[in-house]
Amino acid sequence: MMSTPALKGIRVIAFTWVWAGPWMGGVLADMGAEVIKIETRQRLDSQRVVKITKNPEQGPNQGQFNVTNRGVKSITLNLKQLKGLEIIKKLVKISDVIITNFAPRALPGWGLSYDTLKEIKPDIILVTLPAFGSTGPDKDYLSYGSTLEAVGGLSASFGYPGEVPVISGPYPSDPIGSMYGLVGVLAALSYRNKTGKGQHVDIAQNEGVTSLIPEVIMDEVMDGRTRPRMGNRDDFMAPHGCYPCKGHDKWVAIAVDTDKKWRTLCRIMGNPDWCKDVKFSDQYSRWQNQDELNKLIAGWTKDFTHYEVMQKLQDAGIAAGPSFNIEELVNDPHVKNRGIFIEQNHPVAGKTIVYRSPWKSALTAKNPPAPCLGENNNYVFKELLGISEREITELIETKVIY
Numbered sequence: 001m002m003s004t005p006a007l008k009g010i011r012v013i014a015f016t017w018v019w020a021g022p023w024m025g026g027v028l029a030d031m032g033a034e035v036i037k038i039e040t041r042q043r044l045d046s047q048r049v050v051k052i053t054k055n056p057e058q059g060p061n062q063g064q065f066n067v068t069n070r071g072v073k074s075i076t077l078n079l080k081q082l083k084g085l086e087i088i089k090k091l092v093k094i095s096d097v098i099i100t101n102f103a104p105r106a107l108p109g110w111g112l113s114y115d116t117l118k119e120i121k122p123d124i125i126l127v128t129l130p131a132f133g134s135t136g137p138d139k140d141y142l143s144y145g146s147t148l149e150a151v152g153g154l155s156a157s158f159g160y161p162g163e164v165p166v167i168s169g170p171y172p173s174d175p176i177g178s179m180y181g182l183v184g185v186l187a188a189l190s191y192r193n194k195t196g197k198g199q200h201v202d203i204a205q206n207e208g209v210t211s212l213i214p215e216v217i218m219d220e221v222m223d224g225r226t227r228p229r230m231g232n233r234d235d236f237m238a239p240h241g242c243y244p245c246k247g248h249d250k251w252v253a254i255a256v257d258t259d260k261k262w263r264t265l266c267r268i269m270g271n272p273d274w275c276k277d278v279k280f281s282d283q284y285s286r287w288q289n290q291d292e293l294n295k296l297i298a299g300w301t302k303d304f305t306h307y308e309v310m311q312k313l314q315d316a317g318i319a320a321g322p323s324f325n326i327e328e329l330v331n332d333p334h335v336k337n338r339g340i341f342i343e344q345n346h347p348v349a350g351k352t353i354v355y356r357s358p359w360k361s362a363l364t365a366k367n368p369p370a371p372c373l374g375e376n377n378n379y380v381f382k383e384l385l386g387i388s389e390r391e392i393t394e395l396i397e398t399k400v401i402y
Helices: 020-030 082-093 114-120 145-151 173-195 205-210 214-223 259-268 283-288 290-301 306-315 326-331 333-338 377-384 389-395
Strands: 011-015 034-039 073-076 097-100 125-128 200-202 240-244 251-255 319-322 341-346 350-355
Touching: 011 020, 011 082, 020 034, 020 097, 020 173, 073 377, 082 114, 082 377, 097 173, 125 173, 145 173, 145 205, 173 200, 173 205, 240 290, 251 290, 251 306, 259 283, 259 306, 283 290, 306 319, 326 333, 377 389
Parallel strands: 011 034, 011 097, 034 073, 097 125, 125 200
Antiparallel strands: 240 251, 251 319, 341 350
16 A cells, blocks of 8 residues: 555645756655746756757757756746746645745745745745845855855865865765755755744755764864864874776775774785884774775775775675766665665656655655646646636747747
8 A cells, every 4th residue: 555645635735947956956846746847938947958058959948957956847937927937826825835956046036035924824934045045145146056166165175185176076965955945845844844834944065064064063063173184084094095996987985984994804815014004903993094004905906996905894894885987886785675766667768767855654645747848838827726718828939038
């Protein structure tokens, strides 16, 4: 017998684009919520068109959009028109949550401030996820993942000793902000169930980034010390790093946390004479001499594949794992067993591989692929709001501007 998804019956209006907002909407859809994404043909979500020159026949229905917006619905409206705004207000009356990662001025600029939304539906929940939050002197500043990493303190913490700060590349500000937004939605729904009141949950993506570096903050607050960049080093463990293996650009991560495990590692490596050196006799000594230690360990790992090193060390109770490239990740037996990547048949893009929310539960929903642009116009306008066919034709924009 199938369980009812956790958020079945909850309707979410999503003013979202790019990554942080859409990912939050996709996860809410995974939980069973009906998520209706508000789009405009005058300014498409950039994720819809990142490959527009490569696959012109797919139009605005391709790319990263199909991953981050899985399971949501799409309608198209021009919110610069009074009729478009009236439609949104009707939709607010029958919805529970509004999520947005637009700039703080966007919704108020359309006449949809939180105070106005409360007048329409007193228990509405608004979750905002702009770069720098909805208040403060920097709230209207523009930003992308790279600049949020810098402002949030993460970039200054990444990199090797004596070298420049490093931008991570994956830009965790988006998914981290999404997860805080998700928690905000769930907490607000719980509060509403208890009190009958809605609320405005304001989240800043840069603050989500800062939450990733508690040890850096603690160094400054408690010791007045600016933590240096440490590369792959750990505060206590040594060896601790990523070591070269057999094959082109193959690496394995190894972390040894006790003297006992160090002795086990030495045994697996064949107890070479250098293992007996006093410089590596205890954890602190190894930590002080880890540059030399890392070179010696790399001399051993290079003769094996990253899988072989992982297996040897894991069998002995030592933490080790291959540094997967994306092909290895998608095809890894454990990843396949967990079903992290899902194959979907998109009506325009065809077979699409997307990654699911990183948990497994009977309370999640099995959702359809990401929507084509305006795919759910008739459902929302006609079935939910009772708008006539003639009015729908007037509302829907026909020309797409890329």
